Structures are given as structure tokens and as C-alpha cells.
Amino acid sequence: AQSVTQPDIHITVSEGASLELRCNYSYGATPYLFWYVQSPGQGLQLLLKYFSGDTLVQGIKGFEAEFKRSQSSFNLRKPSVHWSDAAEYFCAATSNTNAGKSTFGDGTTLTVKP
């Protein structure tokens, strides 16, 4: 079965510190991979996406993610976190074979300490 796992339910980092949020996927073939951010009371916003090619992808708001096929991972990183980055982060995957249905991870809540 297709699945996306975010092992960390909640992460707390200090403002200015680096951040890495983990995501692992289980799909029949290499899926398309995404990270979304959800601020309180808001919808989800696409941060970045991976199709193929360069395994390090850049996104909005200074985020990047690295695809590692051998580890079935797509971890999100940011070198220096800002207080406004506090939000819920979702990893998602889809493929051409499932009619556009994206599978979402359970989310990671990011808290930023001043």
C-alpha cells in the first residue's frame, strides 16, 4: 500500500537554528513528492516539489528538500528558522497511476522558540 510517513509529530527549534523535517515514502515506483505548510487557520501552501532530475530542490520561503531514493526519503531543510515558520508541515506523494490522489503524511508541528 502507498504510504507517507513523517516520524516526528512535533519539533521545537530555536529561532535562527537549522531545521530538518523527515519524510519517508512507500510507493510502487518513484512518486512525485511534495512539502506543504499549513499556518493556523489557513489552507495548505505548496513549499516545493520533486519530479525527477536534481535530487536537491529549492522551494519558497528559503526551504529546500533532498530526495534520496536509497532511503525512500524526502527531508525538508532550512538553514535558519524564523518565528514565522511555526506551522504544520505535511509531506505528500502522488504518482501517475493513482488518478491524482495524493497521499499525505500525518504532519509535523513546528514550534519556534525565541
Added chain:
Amino acid sequence: DTAVSQTPKYLVTQMGNDKSIKCEQNLGHDTMYWYKQDSKKFLKIMFSYNNKELIINETVPNRFSPKSPDKAHLNLHINSLELGDSAVYFCASSQGSGAYGYTFGSGTRLTVV
């Protein structure tokens, strides 16, 4: 100009009532979705339409009925509301199979009392 807009943003209603949520997108996308986000923030797909045709219909009670009058609109009607229907419902759109990702609306928080 909002890309994916949902109305209403908040909906409080009594058990047994019937309610509708509307969604419109102005991105020219051909695929639209309804997702349900529960109190633990888990996201679960409910329905998907491509060019007005239903293509995804997950295991959802038949009290939930989507309707897409054209590819820019996708509505969700819920009959006989139950306490367990309380959640945030998100509309989203994409071009084709979603390989470029989704654009989400801001959500409708439904509270059944």
C-alpha cells in the same frame, strides 16, 4: 484575487441538518478535490473530479454528495449531519493528475452540535 475560494469559512449547525459547502477556482485547473482534516490534522481525500467527471470516490458515507457543475466549481452537500462530521473541509485543485501539486482553499470549519 483568491485562486481557490471556499464558502462559508465557518459553519455551525445542528445534528440532522443538511448543509452545502461551495468551492470555486480561477486557475484554469481541470481537477478538483475535497479533503477532510480531522481534529488531529490528518488529511483524507474524499472526492476528486476531472472536467466534471467523478474520478475518485473514497469510502465516504453516502450522506456526502459532491457536485461539479463545471470544471471551475466543486460543491459538497452533506445530508443528515452527525457529530462525527465536525472537521475542516478543504477544497483543492490541480492541473491533470496533480504532478505539480495542489492549490488549496482556506478551508471550511464545520461544527455539528
